[in-house]
Amino acid sequence: MTDLTGTRIDDLTPLTRADARRLAVTEYERLAQQLRSLTPDDWWQPTDCTAWDVRAVAGHCVGMLSDFRSLRSMVTRVQAATRAAKAQGGEMIDAMTAMQVAEHAAATPDELVALVERRGPVAARWRTGTPRLLRRLPMQETVGGRKETWRLGYLLDTILTRDPWMHRIDIARATGRELVLTADHDGRIVADVVAEWARRHGQPCTLTLTGAAGGQFVAGDGAGEQLTLDAIEFCRILSGRAPGTGLLTQPVPF
Structure with a gap:
């Protein structure tokens, strides 16, 4: 389930x-x-x-x-x-x-x-x-x-x-410097990216993004791909900076 x-x-x-x-x-x-x-x-x-x-x-x-x-x-x-x-x-x-x-x-x-x-x-x-x-x-x-x-x-x-x-x-x-990340700022930016990504691919899924900028998200009934990865890596993939598979091949503009 x-x-x-x-x-x-x-x-x-x-x-x-x-x-x-x-x-x-x-x-x-x-x-x-x-x-x-x-x-x-x-x-x-x-x-x-x-x-x-x-x-x-x-x-x-x-x-x-x-x-x-x-x-x-x-x-x-x-x-x-x-x-x-x-x-x-x-x-x-x-x-x-x-x-x-x-x-x-x-x-x-x-x-x-x-x-x-x-x-x-x-x-x-x-x-x-x-x-x-x-x-x-x-x-x-x-x-x-x-x-x-x-x-x-x-x-x-x-x-x-x-x-x-x-x-x-x-x-x-x-x-190699530490990246300053907070939920209220970076998490809000990431959540907006998640929303646009989901609108663009239109498929049900569950997405767990780890780290200070992350969160747990459900699209549709949550069926389909079950994805867990770092929030920053998620955005790097969608921006074309790293390879992705499945729904992660859906680009989002940055």
Whole structure:
């Protein structure tokens, strides 16, 4: 008999704007704290983002939060990245991240940390305070090799917090540093990922995620796959950083 102990995934509440702002503020704070704790050698360690070392990951994070701290900065970057992608025959997001890394390549570690500390709160306020009309704008993205349409509000509230969160994991793995995790912050991010993952695959299952950011979750009647793994590894698999099987082959954007 299937054990239905756990949170029903259908009962997980979507992120509100207040949730999104709280999570964004905390995530930028934790990113800054993590970067400030690194030794000089840590900055040059390779990461799971195979083209980037820790320093390049930090440059991307600074660039992303800087690009999404005002309408002007967002539009300027998107237009430039769109032109570059057309010229190069690639994806706009790849052109955007390459620009972010290149523009911060000469910054010192202290300068990168200072930028996160200064611009992070501004980005968190702007992202979660944008007008409803702007948030409803459609945008095209590719997930698991398939094109799909998002609303801009999903990018602003959800993806732009998952992104530095996952890169904080990348940095911790690359440097061997302890990853700061709490149930109220990281557990909320993971639960939101779980809910989206379940919506995307649409199959009944039970999921037990271990660690400070984990929990027990039930989709549908709980029949089907019975999965138990670390919460961080679960997210790494869904993001494409580690291989998965069965329902774990369903990607979720980060």
